[in-house]
Amino acid sequence: MLPRISTAVAIKAVLVLFWSRLGSLNALEGVARARFWSRWLKGPLCSVDTVSDIHAVVDVEALREGIHYVYQRLKRNKALPDVAGLAVAVLDGHESHSSYLRHCAGCLQRTIHTPRGDRIQYYHRHVALMLLAGTPGSRPPIRLLLDHEPQRPGEDEVTAAMRLLQRVLVRYPRAFDVVLADGLYATAPFFNFLLDRRKQVLAVLKDERRNIYQDVAGLFDRVVPCAGEHRGRQCRWWDFPELVSWPQVKVPLRVIRSQETYTVRRQLTHQSTQETSDWIWVTSLSTSQATTERAVCLGHQRWDVENHGFNELVNDWGADHVFRHDPNAIEAFLLVAFLAYNLFHAFLALNLKPQIRRGKPQIFWVRLVSAELYSDPGIGGLDSS
Numbered sequence: 001m002l003p004r005i006s007t008a009v010a011i012k013a014v015l016v017l018f019w020s021r022l023g024s025l026n027a028l029e030g031v032a033r034a035r036f037w038s039r040w041l042k043g044p045l046c047s048v049d050t051v052s053d054i055h056a057v058v059d060v061e062a063l064r065e066g067i068h069y070v071y072q073r074l075k076r077n078k079a080l081p082d083v084a085g086l087a088v089a090v091l092d093g094h095e096s097h098s099s100y101l102r103h104c105a106g107c108l109q110r111t112i113h114t115p116r117g118d119r120i121q122y123y124h125r126h127v128a129l130m131l132l133a134g135t136p137g138s139r140p141p142i143r144l145l146l147d148h149e150p151q152r153p154g155e156d157e158v159t160a161a162m163r164l165l166q167r168v169l170v171r172y173p174r175a176f177d178v179v180l181a182d183g184l185y186a187t188a189p190f191f192n193f194l195l196d197r198r199k200q201v202l203a204v205l206k207d208e209r210r211n212i213y214q215d216v217a218g219l220f221d222r223v224v225p226c227a228g229e230h231r232g233r234q235c236r237w238w239d240f241p242e243l244v245s246w247p248q249v250k251v252p253l254r255v256i257r258s259q260e261t262y263t264v265r266r267q268l269t270h271q272s273t274q275e276t277s278d279w280i281w282v283t284s285l286s287t288s289q290a291t292t293e294r295a296v297c298l299g300h301q302r303w304d305v306e307n308h309g310f311n312e313l314v315n316d317w318g319a320d321h322v323f324r325h326d327p328n329a330i331e332a333f334l335l336v337a338f339l340a341y342n343l344f345h346a347f348l349a350l351n352l353k354p355q356i357r358r359g360k361p362q363i364f365w366v367r368l369v370s371a372e373l374y375s376d377p378g379i380g381g382l383d384s385s
């Protein structure tokens, strides 16, 4: 068993690895002698092999508890207000990496047909839940990555998501009222699962075979839509509440469609063209819980987990990197990435005065953290020691 102090050292080191976007344990090793560590860790940094070993055995529930602690502190400080009376969470699946060569007990696998024959590809997927809080005043909104659950071999994403929610709802019973999700989640078991737990759902409706879809499809031509506007786009909205054509779901459902027109200026020709996008959502939210306009907003907020969650974590934070190919290590490194993400954004939104924050992109603060590591790397000590 590794001593407790090493666990804290390893987790705190990986938080800095993410904040400074080092990208790998090798890069961490490169700055292992920086004087920064003795201030941050109250002692020396352990070897990167130890950092890796600790993540392979660390209790992932303790990491989840750490994320919950941050949530609780922010909630008590009223930093996570509802949006128009609703607390919103968004759920989505993400494939973190794939490989033909390396695999572990947690790998999923699929057959890829190549010109040189079929090959087995190994990969990892997880489902993540992000909390979307309101924005009082001019500060940036705080989005918290609450938890993730690895998808296990032989199960689908929705099953993994329900296991995730089961755990999250014990730890965060009142953190959110409604869950947003993509079309994959428009299933009766998923809707009923949340309704049984007094939560509402809003999901993309794209399965044209569903009775409820066919029902409303017949109405679109006959019912005059309302004119609306969403983020500067002119919209035509249809809103059909109290639909009973999906009897497997325990409550009547509501279908909302938003046809949105916007102008795109082509770079090549400098011509402006009109584009239209068409969205259909199914939800358990009643018209008194969310107006049409609010429901359309929620429908679009589903993308926040992609745009502000996965995209940022993967492209900017390097969170898809396999620091160690082991099921517990992959789960643990990603939870530490979530913790780093939450603390970083909460710090930017709440601890910095607007006049200090203004005009500085995220990368400015990242470089400031990196500067701590590189300004006094402790390399001089190598020769003299």
Ligand SMILES: [Zn+2]
Residues within 6 Å of the ligand: 102, 103, 104, 105, 106, 107, 108, 122, 123, 124, 325, 326, 327
């Ligand atoms: Zn694996």
